Amino acid sequence: MIRKARALWRGTGRDGDGDLTTDSGVLSSTPYSFKTRFESEPGTNPEELIAAAHAGCFTMQLAFLIQRAGLAADELATEAAISLSPDGEGFKIDRSALTLRAKVPALDQAKFDELAQAAEKNCPVSKLLNAQITLDATLET
Known part of the structure; x- marks a missing residue:
């Protein structure tokens, strides 16, 4: 895809x-x-779009993990706060802070923590933030 x-x-x-x-x-x-x-x-702006992508990806990943555990969330609400900081002559994105508020009946705290941590590590956008970047650049005249 x-x-x-x-x-x-x-x-x-x-x-x-x-x-x-x-x-x-x-x-x-x-x-x-x-x-x-x-x-x-x-x-x-790019950071806002990355924040939306990270919040959405993480939340969907967690929903799948909760489903695999045989449960369903009433609500998963995630905010991602992307930090853009000076870096030499430019800037860098140095942090994505995820804040999750979840309502999942019958899910205990230990299992919730396990699933949330697994979702953070395994959602594709989390992986992207440490990905190899390729560039195909063409200057048109």
Whole structure:
């Protein structure tokens, strides 16, 4: 399975702007810019999208693990907080803090802790945050 998204950028890093589009259409020319990333202008930014992806991936992974344990969650609510920190001449994402609030009848604390930790380690986005990155770069003239 391959999922795709496209970014289009116009102008300089600080004063330019761009948009993001996904094949599913959930994002369709969604604006992003310096101001949406580092200030509070409406639009999105890469860190927000990574946070959404990590929260969604982790929560779904946990739902599958709870199902395998023969149970079902009434509710799993996860927030992911991505930290962007200075790194030399640029920045780095140095943390994704997951906060989970769960309602799962008949699940004891020890089993809950075990399943939540397994979900964090095994969801594909958690693995991505330590993944090999490949680049196919073409400069068009």
